[in-house]
Amino acid sequence: MTRRAVVLLSGGLDSTTCLAMAKAAGFEPVCLCVSYGQRHAVEIERARAVAQAFGVADFRVVTLGLRAIGGSALTADLEVPKDRPEGEMSHGIPSTYVPARNTLMLALALGLAEVVGAQDLYIGVNAVDYSGYPDCRPEFIRGFEQLAGLATRAGVEGGKFTVRAPLSGMSKADIIRAGMALGVDYGMTHSCYDPSPEGLACRRCDSCQLRAKGFREAGVADPTRYV
Amino acid sequence: MTRRAVVLLSGGLDSTTCLAMAKAAGFEPVCLCVSYGQRHAVEIERARAVAQAFGVADFRVVTLGLRAIGGSALTADLEVPKDRPEGEMSHGIPSTYVPARNTLMLALALGLAEVVGAQDLYIGVNAVDYSGYPDCRPEFIRGFEQLAGLATRAGVEGGKFTVRAPLSGMSKADIIRAGMALGVDYGMTHSCYDPSPEGLACRRCDSCQLRAKGFREAGVADPTRYV
Numbered sequence: 001m002t003r004r005a006v007v008l009l010s011g012g013l014d015s016t017t018c019l020a021m022a023k024a025a026g027f028e029p030v031c032l033c034v035s036y037g038q039r040h041a042v043e044i045e046r047a048r049a050v051a052q053a054f055g056v057a058d059f060r061v062v063t064l065g066l067r068a069i070g071g072s073a074l075t076a077d078l079e080v081p082k083d084r085p086e087g088e089m090s091h092g093i094p095s096t097y098v099p100a101r102n103t104l105m106l107a108l109a110l111g112l113a114e115v116v117g118a119q120d121l122y123i124g125v126n127a128v129d130y131s132g133y134p135d136c137r138p139e140f141i142r143g144f145e146q147l148a149g150l151a152t153r154a155g156v157e158g159g160k161f162t163v164r165a166p167l168s169g170m171s172k173a174d175i176i177r178a179g180m181a182l183g184v185d186y187g188m189t190h191s192c193y194d195p196s197p198e199g200l201a202c203r204r205c206d207s208c209q210l211r212a213k214g215f216r217e218a219g220v221a222d223p224t225r226y227v
Numbered sequence: 228m229t230r231r232a233v234v235l236l237s238g239g240l241d242s243t244t245c246l247a248m249a250k251a252a253g254f255e256p257v258c259l260c261v262s263y264g265q266r267h268a269v270e271i272e273r274a275r276a277v278a279q280a281f282g283v284a285d286f287r288v289v290t291l292g293l294r295a296i297g298g299s300a301l302t303a304d305l306e307v308p309k310d311r312p313e314g315e316m317s318h319g320i321p322s323t324y325v326p327a328r329n330t331l332m333l334a335l336a337l338g339l340a341e342v343v344g345a346q347d348l349y350i351g352v353n354a355v356d357y358s359g360y361p362d363c364r365p366e367f368i369r370g371f372e373q374l375a376g377l378a379t380r381a382g383v384e385g386g387k388f389t390v391r392a393p394l395s396g397m398s399k400a401d402i403i404r405a406g407m408a409l410g411v412d413y414g415m416t417h418s419c420y421d422p423s424p425e426g427l428a429c430r431r432c433d434s435c436q437l438r439a440k441g442f443r444e445a446g447v448a449d450p451t452r453y454v
Contacts, residue, residue, distance in 0.1 A: 065290040069335070071342035093380045100338035103378045107334050108296070111327035115298035140377040147374050150367040151330045153320045 002028040005120035005164070006109045009033050009059075011046030013211055014124035014167055016189045017179035019054055021166050022122045024182050030058040030116050032109055036098070037067040037075050042199035046190040053188060058116070062108055072098040073193070080194040082204040086213075089206050093132045096193055096206065102135035106144050106163065107151075114154050119161055121148075126167045126175065141165050172214025180220065187223035200227040229255040232347035232391070233336045236260050236286075238273030240438055241351030241394055243416045244406035246281055248393050249349045251409050257285040257343050259336055263325070264294040264302050269426035273417040280415060285343070289335055299325040300420070307421040309431040313440075316433050320359045323420055323433065329362035333371050333390065334378075341381050346388055348375075353394045353402070368392050399441025407447065414450035427454040 005027035009015045022029045033047040044061060051059040070076035073095040081095060102125065109121045125136040134140065145163045149155035167175050176186065191211045192201035201208050203226045215222035232254035236242045249256045260274040271288060278286040297303035300322040308322060329352065336348045352363040361367065372390045376382035394402050403413065418438045419428035428435050430453045442449035 060295045061292075062295045063290065063292040065288075066338070068287045068289045069339045069342055071338070093383070097380055098338070099341040099380070100334045100378055103334040103337065103374065104331065107327045107330040110330065111293070111298070111325070112296045114326040115296055134380055134383045135378045137377070140374070143374045143377045147330065147367070147370045150364070150370045151327055151362045153324055153326070153361055156320070156361045 002026065003120070004028045004030050004116055004118040005122055006030050006032055006113045006116070006118050007122040008105050008109050008124065009047045009051060010124075011043040011048075011050055011189060012124070012191045013172075013179075013186060013189045013214070014126055014175060015047075016050050016184055016186075017167060017175050017182075018122045018124040019050065019056070020179055020182035020184050022164075023054060027120060029054070029056050029122075030112065030118060031056050031060070032112050033059070033061045034064055034105055034108055035061055036064040036101075036104075042195050043190055046188060050188050053185065060112065064104065064108075066098065069099065072096060074098055080205050082202070084206060084209070086209075089132070089209070091132075093134065094206060097133055100135070102133075102140065103144070110148050110152065110161065113161065114152050119154070119159055120164055121161060122164045122166070124167050125165050126170065126172075138165070138168055141168070171217070172210055173217035176214050176218040176220055185223075191224075196227050200225050202227060229253065230347070231255045231257050231343055231345040232349055233257050233259055233340045233343070233345050234349040235332050235336050235351065236274045236278060237351075238270040238275075238277050238416060239351070239418045240399075240406075240413060240416045240441070241353055241402060242274075243277050243411055243413075244394060244402050244409075245349045245351040246277065246283070247406055247409035247411050249391075250281060254347060256281070256283050256349075257339065257345060258283050258287070259339050260286070260288045261291055261332055261335055262288055263291040263328075263331075269422050270417055273415060277415050280412065287339065291331065291335075293325065296326065299323060301325050307432050309421075309429070311433060311436070313436075316359070316436070320361065321433060324360055327362070329360075329367065330371070337375050337379065337388065340388065341379050346381070346386055347391055348388060349391045349393070351394050352392050353397065353399070365392070365395055368395070398444070399437055400444035403441050403445040403447055412450075418451075423454050427452050429454060
């Protein structure tokens, strides 16, 4: 029987590449898309389309009302930073940091893994191009893996969870090259923090800038639809 | 300045006692009620009333669509177990276990703690009367505390989070006695897993049985409104 893996899928460049990698590793992916009140709700439809393109049979959307907590440019009425020079992006934790976001994402993936009998969780965190988020660091990933064993019925019964973060040490250009080799169509993916109502990318937020730089460095035409 | 603490408040007997303890310890409580698609949605209104009775200025409700994940009698269309003898209740993990529930609850509390500048999280887990849930064990609580330092902006900047689980080693009767000494009106609280549409307790689920036993053992009249 094919082993299942839960893949956190936002419909962005990184998580879509993760999905392709999970399939290539021989897993049957169960995709989890978390709708947490981020501005870029367009992501959910992209995520669904991406999952469909990869023939995923089990795609789930969990809504999570993080606007009641706020504290981030993605979940409160704060300005998304624009046109930041690269030197500035690589220092400190940006205002787009969502408090405890990846702890929440992995906790949801863990719950779903228990329900579907998966022991592997895929998350598209990336610590190279954008090291500002504390919960993208490898030590956080290892810490969560340890907690997972203590937190669950499956853990108590002797199961062991593995959190796979295959993009962790890769540059954006590396990720794009790896994804293209696995047949990812990046034209379907979406990375902008502040898209237009039609879902077009702003070109100016940190996420758009890093994505565009990745395509440039990979020597690949950027398929993003910008405003 | 009074230090803030985030208190996970369901409106049940345990979390209400925790709130009273947080206040008695001198904290300014910020209450977080998570509406996760559990059958007992009546809890949210009870939680709000309890917070008001304790003069809590900041009460927040976060919705979390756990029905998309399911896997529990509280979040899927499974039967809530009734009339289980005590010997049976104390063995194994019950079907009311919600996969990764307390990891999720604490992750949400952690996010809110970062936003409001709190370093203390209160959770009403209890490992004595009802030891079946893996994520009520002290080793899970310690594990989460460690993860919290790795997961957050506050942790990276040197802050340290403390997860307070003051009920952990107490029996239900001890909890009731402690709460009454702090002025808790248990008539406002709600514990049933399967209440009537009017919010009356079923008297037969594990939670009702353990609560009733607690009042008997504490020698206190049970103020619960049953069907």
